[in-house]
Amino acid sequence: EVQLVESGGGLVKPGGSLRLSCAASRFTFSDYSMHWVRQAPGKGLEWVASISSSSDHIYYADSLKGRFTVSRDNAKNSLYLQMNSLRAADTAVYYCVRVGGDGDLLNAFHIWGQGTMVTVSS
Amino acid sequence: DIQMTQSPTTLSASVGDRVTITCRATQSVSRWLAWYQQKPGKAPKLLIYEASNLESGVPSRFTGSGSGTEFTLTISSLQPDDFASYYCQQYSNYWTFGQGTKVEIK
Numbered sequence: 001e002v003q004l005v006e007s008g009g010g011l012v013k014p015g016g017s018l019r020l021s022c023a024a025s026r027f028t029f030s031d032y033s034m035h036w037v038r039q040a041p042g043k044g045l046e047w048v049a050s051i052s053s054s055s056d057h058i059y060y061a062d063s064l065k066g067r068f069t070v071s072r073d074n075a076k077n078s079l080y081l082q083m084n085s086l087r088a089a090d091t092a093v094y095y096c097v098r099v100g101g102d103g104d105l106l107n108a109f110h111i112w113g114q115g116t117m118v119t120v121s122s
Numbered sequence: 123d124i125q126m127t128q129s130p131t132t133l134s135a136s137v138g139d140r141v142t143i144t145c146r147a148t149q150s151v152s153r154w155l156a157w158y159q160q161k162p163g164k165a166p167k168l169l170i171y172e173a174s175n176l177e178s179g180v181p182s183r184f185t186g187s188g189s190g191t192e193f194t195l196t197i198s199s200l201q202p203d204d205f206a207s208y209y210c211q212q213y214s215n216y217w218t219f220g221q222g223t224k225v226e227i228k
Contacts, residue, residue, distance in 0.1 A: 035217070045158075045166065045209055047217040059216065062123075095165055106213050108156035108171035115165055 002027045002111050004096045009116030016086050016120070022079040022096030022113055030054075030074035032103040036081050038092035039115075048094070049081065052105050059105075086120045093117050124148055124212050128220035134228040141197040143223045145210035150190045154214035157186055157195045160222075161206045169208075170195065200225070 008020040022034070036048040049070040050059045058070060069082040079096055093115040100110030125148040135141050145155065153173040158166040168177045170186035173193060183198040197204055205227055210220040 044222045045160075045211075045219040047219065050217070100168075100171065106154065108168055108213060109158070109166075109211070109217075110168050110171075110177070112165040112167070 002098070004098060004111060004113035006094065006096045006113045006116035009094065009118045011119045011121065012086055013122050014087060014120055017082070017084045018086065018118060020081040020083065020094055020096075020116060020118070022081075024077045024079065024096075024098070027098070029072075029077040033057075033099045033105040033107070034072060034079045035097040035099070035109060036070060036079075037095045037097055037109070037112075038090075038118075039095070040089075040092040043092075046092075050105055051079070053103055057105060083118070086118075088120050091118060091120050124151060124215050124218050126210055126212055126218050126220040128208075128210055128223050130223060131221065132224045132226060134226045135200050136228045137200055137202060139200045139228075141200050141204075141225060143195045143208055143210075143225075145188075145193045145195070145220050147191045147193075147212055149215075151212040151214035153189050154212060155186075155188065155193050156211045156213065157184075158209045158211065159204075159206050160209065166209065197225075 003025045005023045033052045035050045051070045067085045071080045095115045096113040097109045098111040099107035101107040127146045155173045157170040160166040174186045207224045
C-alpha cells in the first residue's frame with residue numbers, strides 16, 4: 001500500500017524554526033509531484049506549498065511570505081518543509097500529499113499522510 | 123486567486139437521505155475540481171476528481187457533477203459512515219479548498 005509518513009512536528013516558540021519530513025514508500029516517488037497542506041485546529045484545509053517531481057517547479061501560498069521552503073530528495077524518497085519565523089497562526093496539522101494521474105502538479109490530491117502537528121507557542 | 127465557496131456550511135440529515143453539497147468558484151476551473159471527505163482526527167480522503175470521476179474504492183452512492191464555476195457532490199442515500207466534513211478543491215490555477223461542509227446527524 002502506498003504510504004506517506006510525516007515527522008518533525010512539535011512545539012516551537014514564536015520566531016523559531018522547524019523542518020518537517022515526509023517519507024514515501026511503495027511507489028516511485030520521483031514520478032510524482034508533491035504538496036504540503038495544513039489544517040489549523042477546528043479550521044479548514046489550506047494549501048501550503050508544491051514541488052514538481054524533478055523540483056523544477058515550486059509554488060507557495062501567498063500567506064507564507066517567503067518563510068517556508070519546500071524541497072525533496074528523490075534518492076531518499078523524501079519530501080521536506082523548512083519553516084522559519086514561525087507564528088502562532090502557523091499552528092496546524094501539516095499533511096504531506098501525493099498527486100494522482102500522470103504525476104504532474106495539476107492533479108487532485110490522491111494520497112495523504114497522517115499529518116504531523118506543529119504548535120507555535122511561548 | 124480563485125476562491126471556492128461551499129454551501130451549506132452545516133447540513134443536518136438522516137440515514138437514507140439524499141444529500142447535495144454545492145461548490146462555486148469565482149472563475150472557471152473547467153472540470154479541475156475534486157471532493158474530499160474528512161473525519162475527525164483523520165486525514166482527508168479523495169472521493170471525486172475531475173468533477174465527476176469516482177476514486178477507486180469509493181462507494182457509488184457518491185456522485186460529482188458540474189463544470190466551469192458550479193459543482194455539486196451528491197450522496198444518494200446517506201449512510202452512518204458518511205457523517206463527516208466534505209471539502210471541494212480546485213486545481214486549475216494553483217490549489218484552493220472550499221471552507222468545508224459538515225454533515226451532521228439529524
